[in-house]
Amino acid sequence: MSMEQQGCIAVNQLGYRRRDAKIAIIPGQGGSFRLVNNESGEPVWQGETSAAVEDKASGETVSRGDFSAWEQPGTYRIESGEGQTSYPFVISDSVYQEAHHALLKTFYYFRCGMELEERYAGSWKHAACHQMPAIVHGDESRRVDAWGGWHDAGDYGKYVVPGAKAVADLLLAYEYYPHAFERLLPLPESNDVIPDVLHECRYELEWMQRMQDNENGGVFHKLTTLNFPGPDIMPEDDTAELYVSPISATATGCFAAVMAKAARIYAAVDASFAAGCLNAAEQAWAWLAIYPEYPGFRNPPEITTGEYGDEQDADERYWAAAELYRTTGEGRYHQAFRQMAEQDTINKYELGWADMGGYGTISYLMSERERDSGLAARLKAGLLQRANELAAVSDQDGYGISLRPEQYIWGSNMLVMNHAMLMLVADRLSDSTAYMRRAIEHVHYLFGANVLGKSYVTGFGIKPILHPHHRPSEGDGVEEPVPGLLSGGPNQGLQDDYAREHLTGRAPAASFADIMESYSTNEVTIYWNSPAVFVLSHCI
Known part of the structure; x- marks a missing residue:
């Protein structure tokens, strides 16, 4: 052979x-x-x-x-x-146990503002980082002490919008599959009372609360240095000044949504924290009510870190109304949700950081509150129609997944997992297993059933990625990368120098390079790991 x-x-x-x-x-x-x-x-x-x-x-x-x-x-x-x-x-029926565990444990490795001790981090330990208060951009005399939370990706920026998606995916996974989280990771906070997934989400949620402006309830968009650090800089060595970027409606909207969701889930395990989450969500909603139309976020000229710009904030407001209604039962939130559900501009079935409407739809369809039966029926039909569209693409694809050739974009593996996640939701809503079968093929793709024969998760499979665009993995002196990181995957956009030089002419699904320099194909993020945790939670 x-x-x-x-x-x-x-x-x-x-x-x-x-x-x-x-x-x-x-x-x-x-x-x-x-x-x-x-x-x-x-x-x-x-x-x-x-x-x-x-x-x-x-x-x-x-x-x-x-x-x-x-x-x-x-x-x-x-x-x-x-x-x-x-x-x-x-x-074997236990093939996904360790991968699920690692995909979740990765969020601990993304933690900012605390020492990652060897007893929890193993070889990938490092000192505390980014603990200094941040300058509020546009108000140089003001500081915000927003330590904590998760680094977003291969860099050390912290962003509310993608952070909200990541937390939402993990909390949904816990709602749907609580049995998948019985095993300790462990974490410094681990105990026999609260599952580790809730400890980990709380670490991000508490950082988000520090990003809320206590003067008006709006939420600052992000916290970063002015520019990205070098590719092998460890987090504790990234000592440039930190800046908080201005409030955005998208950050405030998804903050209100995820805080309302957290208030409902944490109520059973920590009533005080849950009450604080709900209060924060209601303050954010009050800001949104004052500013029904607000300019989309754009980076200030001096800041070149990730933008996560989005001109559309209706989907975040739609999601926030759904979660606040489900948590409080107050009619004003139900009314707001019903009004926004009639807007054709909202994509109600997507689960990305730029299109969050799917979270609002799922929350409403899962709600124990009184619902508008006609609206619920239309939303369910729309979600199942979207799942049928994904299933139809999967059935035509040589590798059994739901990406069309043009969808091999930056972070294509997020789409792979988002689509699988949506099909698993559809499976539950339809009392069917047809969507589940196709969703599991997306898992097979992730771990090697793809044209490159590569596992896109560090530390798992015979041919896993070895050189992700992840600064700690590059700079820590440890040969193996942090385990459980999901690579962004094939991207035909040729959006970094390495890709332009080496991947031009490749087929979309083969446009990938396992090399640190190819950040547009091989970066990692919290919100690519999070839908993967949801999908693998189904498999446990």
Whole structure:
């Protein structure tokens, strides 16, 4: 067997649960394939592939070998009649336990403002960072002591909008799959009372509360240095002045939403913290009411860190109204939600930081409060229609995922996981398993069932990414990167110098480089990890 043939057949390198659909993607025209016991080399099952298809996203001709019928636990590989083979994988109902654990533990590694001790961080320990008060941009005499929270990505900026998405995903995962969070990570706060996922989210929520302007209830958009630090600078060595950027409506809206959601979830475990979250949410809503139209955020001229600009704030307001109504039951929030639900400008079924309407829709459909039955029916139908659209794309894709070729953008793996997340929600709303089967194929893609045969999660799979655009992983002197980081994935946009030089002409799904310099393909973020935690929580 040549090195080119080994791993040529794409599989989930972690393995497969016994009763999941199990699909191997085989390059070429297809034909017979067999499942082989990896230890003995003996075939245990054989079958015929589907008809080959020209897969536009990968630029490859592929066929699919379905071995779902085989459920016997063990370690296997797939071999084709052409002499191709897959990497070894296991069949076991516990294949996702460690990956789920690591994807969640990564949020601890993103923590800012505290020492990451060796007893919790292992080799990836580092000193406390970014503890100085920040200058309020435009009011140089004012300081905000907004320590804590999570670094956003491969840099050390902290941003309210993507932070709200990340917390929302984790809290939704806890609501849907509480059993997935019984195991300790552990964290410095770990105890036998509150699950670690809630301790971790609280660390970010408390930082967000420090970002609320106590003079008017609005929320500052972000906290960063003026410019990004060098690529190998450790967080404690990033000592440039910190700046708080101006209040934005998008930050205030998603802050109100996630605080209202947190108030409801934490009420059962910490009534005092929950009350503080609700008070913060109501103050933010009051600011939004005073400013029904507000300019979209843009970086001040001196600041070149991540912008997260968004001219549209209706989706954040829609989400906030839904969460505040679900938490308080107050009619004014219900009225606001119903009014905004009639706006065609709001995308009500997306889960990205720029389009947060899906969180509002999910909250309303999950609500125990009295609902407008006609509106609820329309929202449910719209969400299921969106899930059907994603399923239809998945069924046509050579690797079974819901991305069209043009959707291999910066952070394409976020879309992969957001889509899987939405299909799992649809599964629950429809009492079906059809969406779930397709959602799980998105997990297979993440861990190696892709045209590059690569696991996009550090530390997991036979061919995991090794050089993410993540400053601590680059600067800590540890050979292995921080485990559990989800790479942004293929991006045909050629948005960094390395990509422009080395990836030009590649097919969309192959436009990826496992190298620190390619930040537009290989960066990591909290809000790419968070939907992955949700999806894998379903698998535990």
